[in-house]
Amino acid sequence: MGVRASRSGGGDAASAVGRPPASLRRQLEELAREVAAATPGVGSAACTAVAVPGGRFGVALRLAAELVPLRPLADEVRSRIVTAAVSAGLAEALGPVDIAIDDIVAPDEGDA
Amino acid sequence: MAQETSAKSPLQSGRGTTTIADTVVQKVAGIAAHEVPGVHSLGGSASRAFGAVTQRVGFGDERSQGVSVEVGEREAAVDVTLVIEYGESIPQVCDRVRDNIVKRIEGIVGLTVTEVNLTVNDLYFPGDETPPEPQRVS
Numbered sequence: 001m002g003v004r005a006s007r008s009g010g011g012d013a014a015s016a017v018g019r020p021p022a023s024l025r026r027q028l029e030e031l032a033r034e035v036a037a038a039t040p041g042v043g044s045a046a047c048t049a050v051a052v053p054g055g056r057f058g059v060a061l062r063l064a065a066e067l068v069p070l071r072p073l074a075d076e077v078r079s080r081i082v083t084a085a086v087s088a089g090l091a092e093a094l095g096p097v098d099i100a101i102d103d104i105v106a107p108d109e110g111d112a
Numbered sequence: 113m114a115q116e117t118s119a120k121s122p123l124q125s126g127r128g129t130t131t132i133a134d135t136v137v138q139k140v141a142g143i144a145a146h147e148v149p150g151v152h153s154l155g156g157s158a159s160r161a162f163g164a165v166t167q168r169v170g171f172g173d174e175r176s177q178g179v180s181v182e183v184g185e186r187e188a189a190v191d192v193t194l195v196i197e198y199g200e201s202i203p204q205v206c207d208r209v210r211d212n213i214v215k216r217i218e219g220i221v222g223l224t225v226t227e228v229n230l231t232v233n234d235l236y237f238p239g240d241e242t243p244p245e246p247q248r249v250s
Binding site for chain 1: 127128129130131132133135136139140143175219220221222
C-alpha cells in the first residue's frame with residue numbers, strides 16, 4: 001500500500017485507489033455541476049468553486065440554456081443547489097451561487 | 113446603429129448573482145426573427161458571406177448573424193438586418209418580426225425591449241441559389 005493510502009486512513013473508495021478524499025471545495029463543485037446539469041432547461045453546465053471570506057466556498061456556474069425563461073431558470077438552479085448542499089451536509093460550506101448564462105441551445109442545434 | 117458589446121446584465125439576489133450574456137440576447141432575437149414566415153435569412157450580403165466562412169471553420173452562429181443588441185440592466189435595444197422572401201408584404205413581415213422579438217426577449221430574458229430597428233436589405237427569389245457543381249467523380 002502506498003504512503004498516500006496509509007495516510008488517508010482507508011475505508012472509502014478514494015483511499016482504496018490511493019487518492020486522498022475530495023476536498024470540500026471539490027465536493028461542492030461536483031454537487032453544483034451535477035445538480036445544474038440535471039435541472040430541466042439546462043443544456044450544459046460548467047462550474048468552479050472558490051474560497052470566499054468567512055470560510056465558505058462561492059460557486060460560479062456557466063450555463064448553456066434551452067429556450068426557456070432564463071431568470072426563473074437561474075433561480076431554480078440556485079435553489080436546487082442549496083437544497084442538495086443541505087442534504088449532503090455541505091450547507092455550512094456553501095457561499096454565494098453566481099450563475100452566468102452564456103449561450104442558448106436552439107431546438108435544432110443538437111441535430112447536427 | 114447599436115454596437116455589439118460583451119458586457120453582461122447582472123441581477124443581484126440573496127444568494128448570488130445572475131448574469132445573462134449579451135450574446136444570449138442576440139441569439140434569442142435572431143431565433144425570434146427566423147421564426148416569422150417570410151423571413152429568408154438575416155444579415156447583409158457581406159455579413160452573410162463572412163458568416164458562411166466563419167461557420168464553415170466552426171466559429172460564428174447563423175442565428176445571431178445580422179443582429180446587434182445594446183443591453184442595459186433592465187432594457188434592451190435590437191437592430192436586425194433581414195432578407196425577406198419576394199411576394200411577402202414587407203410591412204406585415206416587419207411588424208410580425210418586431211412583435212416576435214419583443215415577445216421572445218421579454219419572455220425568455222426578462223428585459224424590456226425599448227426598440228427594434230429593422231433593415232430590409234434584400235429580397236429572396238426562389239431559385240436564386242446557385243445549383244451545386246456536379247461531381248466529377250462518382
